[in-house]
Every structure is written in structure tokens, then in C-alpha cells.
Amino acid sequence: MKGTPGSNGRGRFLERLAKKTAGFLLAKISSPRHRNWHGVEAAGPIKKIIVIRQHNQFGDVLCTVPLLRSLQSKYAPDELTVVVSPQNIDALAGSRYANTLLNYDKLSFYRKPSLFLEFVRNLRRGYDLLLVPSNVSISLTNDLIAFFVKAKTKIGPRSLESKPNETSSVYDIAVDLRWEEKIAHQSFRNMKVAEPLGISRDDDSGELEYQVDAATSAEVAAFIARVSGKSGRRVALHAGAGKVPNRWNVVNFARLSELLHDELGAEVFLTEGPMDHDVIEHLINLVKVPFVRVRNKTVSFIAALLKEMDLVVTNDTGVMHLSAAVGTPTLSLFGPTDPLQWAPLGKRHRFILGKSGDINTIDVNKTFGMVKKVLQRN
8 A cells, every 4th residue: 555645754754763863873882993094904914895885876886896996906805795775786787896796675674674684694794894985975874884894994984075974983994085176087986985095096997897798698689680680880879867957858869860860870779767768758759760669678688788889879877877888989968967077987988068057958960970970989
């Protein structure tokens, strides 16, 4: 039975109250034990690492890859575990740097407490190093999870852009996270917490990676052969985005599809996420050229499909990061969000920024001109 608005409001109030109480207790029972970074090396070899990254959105979590890659490069650990949420676990399912993904699934824990106990047992297995990156906001939940982790050294945020973390006492080493110009991009912001280890943005390109398995690649190859059969250029258009201001008008995407088909002879693929149905329904009523609609597919399938494209044109959303992570040239369209923070890094990718934070000031013909440049370059 669906809850009434009042019951939902009470639920949110109780959740906020529970978090506030938990934060107060955590601050009281976790004693400050900060020490300088020399303590990390003194603790012995680092062979088991755990990273907590369960909050924020798909793209934020995927931007953790450079941190994981840097940790693998520096320590070559026997085990690198990442705590993730069920909504974003697929963001790292294709990462070759994480050995284990621990699913922090609150709903399952409520329904079956034994799953929570199993989760805590995994946290208590014993690690040499714990890291809690934060790029957009500080998470009390991350600090609570960190409290339960059994680790020789724990590193996490003391503050984020001058906003203090009230429960930073759970960490041995607490880091002030400030975003100077050289670490503007979210990939490098995720790496900032590892500075006490001697890891910096100079150690990594910041580019994302997502490994597509052979079985899914074969599945996608069969799909393309079934729905297409052409051997020319393939361009994917992703018109959806979780945030409405991040969406380029579907009229523009429809016009772009015509230019791609008529002037370049390209085959158009329309990708659709779980929350994009209404947007894509609107778009397909406007598109006047042949297209392939890709819907109700797993993240791994979409990743494999994007890898087979010659270009992806997308709003600022998870597909943008996924496309770049599989190595496909990506043209991303930005409005209110900052491309210097979020646009994919790497020479193969380009972005266009709308005027005054309005994505719909981006001209279709200018976009098509950039499409041709990117295709020619790659």
C-alpha cells in the first residue's frame, strides 16, 4: 500500500532525526587520533585497501576510477574493496581496479537484518588502509561505515570547501578538501583524499575506464547485426538526463539526427535510461530518419553498445561518463553544470557549453559542425 504524503513526511523526519542522533553519538564515541602521514608507512605493508564510495550519483562514482587506479599503481594490493550503493554498483562493475564491491543496500538491511550483520562482518575482516573520498558533499553515512571498518589507518575528510565534518574523529588522518584550479575536475577531486599517501593529480591522467566483458560484447554484436546490418558510421544520441536543466531540447536532437543521416550517412542509435522514457517517447515522434531505439538494457550492455559507436552525443549525465570510459569519442552538451568539473578528460572528447547556464542556447548547426570535427579527428 502506498504511503500518504503525511506518512512520507514523517518517514523523512524520522530518518533525519536518526542521522542527527547517530552523528552526535559518533562524534562522542570516536576519539580523535589524528597523526601525520608518516604513520601510514609505520603501520606496515599496505596489501588490503577499502574505499567507501556509496553516496552521490553514477557519474560521481565512476569518477573514482583514477583514485583506484592510483592506489593499484602505488601499492599493487592483494585486495582493493569498494563500498557502493545498489544504485551505483554498476558504475564500478566494469573496473579492473576493484577486486570486491560491497553493496551498502539499506532497504535490504531493513528487510533482512542478517544481511547487515554480514555487511559489518566484511567491514571487520581487517584492512591496512581505509579511504573515504568526497567530491560534492560530506556523508555521515560514510563516516558511520568507516567507524565499523577494522583498519590500521583510516583517511577521510576533515572539511569540504571550509565546511567542517563534525564526525571526522573516526579518521586517523583527516584531510581538508579544497578545490584549487589544478584539481577542478571531479576525477582529481576524488584523488585529493589520498594526498597523505603521496598520491596527487600529477600521478594520473584522470581519464575513466570501464571494461566490457567478452560475453556482453558478443551479445551487443548480435544485437547490432539484427537491428542494423549496416557497416557505416554509428552515432548514439542520449537525450535524457536526471536533471531537467541538463537536457538539450529534443527538437534539437531530432534535427541533429536528420543531419547525421542525410549528410553523413550515419546510423542513429537512441539510448534510453530507466528515467528517460517520456523524453525518448517525445523524441521518437519528432525523428524523421531511421533509428535504433535502445531501451531496458543493463549498464554493461549499454557500455558495450557505446563502445561500438563512432561517436556519442550526450547531455551531462551518467551515459556521458560511461561513453568516455569505454573509449568512444564523446561530445557532451552542458548548461548549468561546469564542464571543467564534469566533461570527460582525454583528447578524443569535446564539449559545448550553453550561454548563461542555458543548454538550449547551444545551436544545432554548431553542434553538427563539432560532430564532423570529432569524427574527422578520430
